[in-house]
Amino acid sequence: METEKAIHPSYNLLFNYLSQALSQNIAIASVHDADIFGAYFESLGSLNKLRIDGFRCTESPICSLSRLSGYPVDEIIRNLKQATNIERPFLRKLLCQDNRLLLNCLEHQLHFTTIPQLSSQGITHEKGAMLYLASRLYDVGSSKKLNAELTGLHYRTLDGFYKDGIKSKCRKDGKLAKFIAGKMVHQDFSSYSMLMISLYIICARVLLNSPPGDNHFDVESVPTEISIHLCIGVYNSCRMFKAHIRENCMFIRQSVRFPRFDEFYDVLKLFIQRNARPIACSHCNHPYLHIDHANVESYESVPCPVCNKKAEYCIE
Secondary structure (H helix, E strand, C coil): CHHHHHHHHHHHHHHHHHHHHHHHHHHHHHHHCCCCCHHHHHHHHHHHHHHHHCCCCCCCHHHHHHHHHCCCHHHHHHHHHHCCCCHHHHHHHHHCCCCCHHHHHHHHHHHHHCCCCCCCCCCCCHHHHHHHHHHHHHHCCCCHHHHHHHHCCCHHHHCCCCCCCCCCCCCCCCCHHHHHHHHCCCHHHHHHHHHHHHHHHHHHHHHCCCCCCCCCCCHHHCCCCCCHHHHHHHHHHHHHHHHHHHHHCCCCCCCCCCCCHHHHHHHHHHHHCCCEEEEEECCCCCEEEEECECCECCCCCCCCCCCCCCCEEECC
């Protein structure tokens, strides 16, 4: 009973709430960005059978997670106990590169429980699809400038969404890398950006039918074209995930900086375009990005946003 009480908040947040939220958004991306994840068709039938076979009616949730991921039940329980309901330590536990168990378990669970409804026809009404994308971008707080850039819709068309206006506060053409590098030195901004990148990689691998991997920052395992719908879904899932952590926090709430959507999109774009390299601190094993720009040499060490030490290693 004590173990159940100790692990319930962390388990519920990760493997019920976050998993379900990501599954729903994977399904949306599978339809609206079918051209990016077209390889899904090649093994759809056998994959769905594998997923159905993955369910065991008499199995407890934690035993199911153990069987799907290959980790012993005791080890999963120990890691869930260590994932406190305090926001910053919870993020550090999730992202720590010397123990990737929790994100590994999440990826295995998503592979077996998500059944995307991928349409081979895609969305045939182009403007309708763009209006739907525009509404989703507006809902996550995208600026009108980025919305127009991603949808191709005219500013006057977007006026219907932006009656009160959401101004762009972060995108600076020509100085993007330097600007984002300045943001990434902040612990909270960096941690949530890295969590969203890792979840984007995980969800993209599910859609590509790629086997679960231990490296959640493997840019080579995902398409070079960004799935905007998946980007929106990951952002919104993390935003609500953050809200759930704060609701359940029994301690003093800290003011934690969460990236705006425009900022996350720019971070993801730099990462996917190989202009930002994932590295981890040699002292605390926390991941962050080395962003290439004019004021930083490629070999120059970047301070860890968590412990401020200058010693890192490449994430593999």
